Amino acid sequence: MKIGVISADIASESRVALTPDAVKKLRKLGFEVVIQSGAGQAAYYADALYQAAGADIASSSAEVIAQSQIITTIHDLPAEVAEHLSAGQIVVGMLDPYRNTQLDTYAAKGVTAFAMELLPRTLSRAQNMDVLSSQANLAGYKAVLLAANEYSRPFPMFMTSAGTVKPAKVVILGVGVAGLQAIATAKRLGAVVEASDLRPAAKEQVESLGGKWLDVPMSDDEAQKAKATGGYAWTPSEQYIKDQAAVVDKALSNADIVITTAQIPGRQAPRLVHQATLAKMKAGSVLIDMAAGTGGNVEGSAPNETVTTDNGVRIVGAANIPSMLAAQSSDLYANNLVNFITTLIAPAATDDASANKLALNLDMEDEIQGALAVTHDNQVRLAKR
Numbered sequence: 001m002k003i004g005v006i007s008a009d010i011a012s013e014s015r016v017a018l019t020p021d022a023v024k025k026l027r028k029l030g031f032e033v034v035i036q037s038g039a040g041q042a043a044y045y046a047d048a049l050y051q052a053a054g055a056d057i058a059s060s061s062a063e064v065i066a067q068s069q070i071i072t073t074i075h076d077l078p079a080e081v082a083e084h085l086s087a088g089q090i091v092v093g094m095l096d097p098y099r100n101t102q103l104d105t106y107a108a109k110g111v112t113a114f115a116m117e118l119l120p121r122t123l124s125r126a127q128n129m130d131v132l133s134s135q136a137n138l139a140g141y142k143a144v145l146l147a148a149n150e151y152s153r154p155f156p157m158f159m160t161s162a163g164t165v166k167p168a169k170v171v172i173l174g175v176g177v178a179g180l181q182a183i184a185t186a187k188r189l190g191a192v193v194e195a196s197d198l199r200p201a202a203k204e205q206v207e208s209l210g211g212k213w214l215d216v217p218m219s220d221d222e223a224q225k226a227k228a229t230g231g232y233a234w235t236p237s238e239q240y241i242k243d244q245a246a247v248v249d250k251a252l253s254n255a256d257i258v259i260t261t262a263q264i265p266g267r268q269a270p271r272l273v274h275q276a277t278l279a280k281m282k283a284g285s286v287l288i289d290m291a292a293g294t295g296g297n298v299e300g301s302a303p304n305e306t307v308t309t310d311n312g313v314r315i316v317g318a319a320n321i322p323s324m325l326a327a328q329s330s331d332l333y334a335n336n337l338v339n340f341i342t343t344l345i346a347p348a349a350t351d352d353a354s355a356n357k358l359a360l361n362l363d364m365e366d367e368i369q370g371a372l373a374v375t376h377d378n379q380v381r382l383a384k385r
């Protein structure tokens, strides 16, 4: 059975879905692999490395699709690539399921499409397939370095004969996987860190990393809701949003660096920083808006642009930070995909690891496959948000 790798082929994406190491693992399992020429180049994986790992090289995406049963990708395939798919083929990638306009096409063609973002994250056997976590962890780290690079003062405190340098004050809004790594990284660089999230469970995690929790008052009703959602973000009341804005306003008036990470799968990112607050911030302070690609947490941020406000505040619209660490993020993404693909295969009937002995085992009753499959059996399976 052959697995194909399609090149992301867009300027803003440097990652590749499978790496040479992943090819070796898949070969050992009995798969063959074909990669579109140049797909790994921007992540420093040249065609020759894939060939040495046992992959075939194809000159076009159409050729990869023609040879493959399972097609791997970072983002969804462009329409002109997807048109080459046919019944029974499988697509695996970050398909952006709730904004994907191609699902009807996949269903009509009889393609099974797996959106990796839909992984049930609390399931322990799924954790090694969790692309959102593997990419967000790296992004949280890099966001702090981006901020440090934009900021015209250092992060740590220095006592020098020319004077004392104060530590940077960093505020992190949204303390999921990316936010926690951002706190840890900013602390390592010597900053003073404050953080907030609408999940009360995040308080303990912030404090265990040496950060100060920015508390937003919560009604009993909301505290109940927070518990009932099993630790995921919930829709806050107008009162909570108002109180949160006041807490953010106070913290940011005094901050040097702000990193916002708040996202809600399938919906527009919540607006956490408003114009009125930006106007109170210090000249030279820096905001990294990690939700810039899904609507932005910061008013006025723009994806992949740095905007400077009239009062000298810089807002970096960081829409795709994992791509800036393409070599490492591709390694982890590829591991996630290999772990998932392994679940699609029936146990080999013999010890002979020949490629011909592998059989597909698609099972929509399986809690991982069933959760990720957005199209199967000519049906769109995604519930609306």
Ligand code: NAD
Residues within 6 Å of the ligand: 121, 122, 123, 127, 130, 132, 133, 136, 173, 174, 175, 176, 177, 178, 179, 196, 197, 198, 199, 231, 232, 233, 236, 261, 262, 263, 264, 265, 270, 272
């Ligand atoms: P995310 O990228 O969806 O959002 C980032 C953070 O922003 C989250 O902590 C979220 O609560 C917060 N947020 C959303 N809206 C907000 C608002 N209006 N105000 C303030 N904060 C807001 O989150 P994520 O990093 O993907 O993690 C999502 C959840 O999944 C978390 O509860 C996390 O602990 C959990 N998780 C569990 C596992 C696991 O159990 N293996 C793995 C990864 C994540």
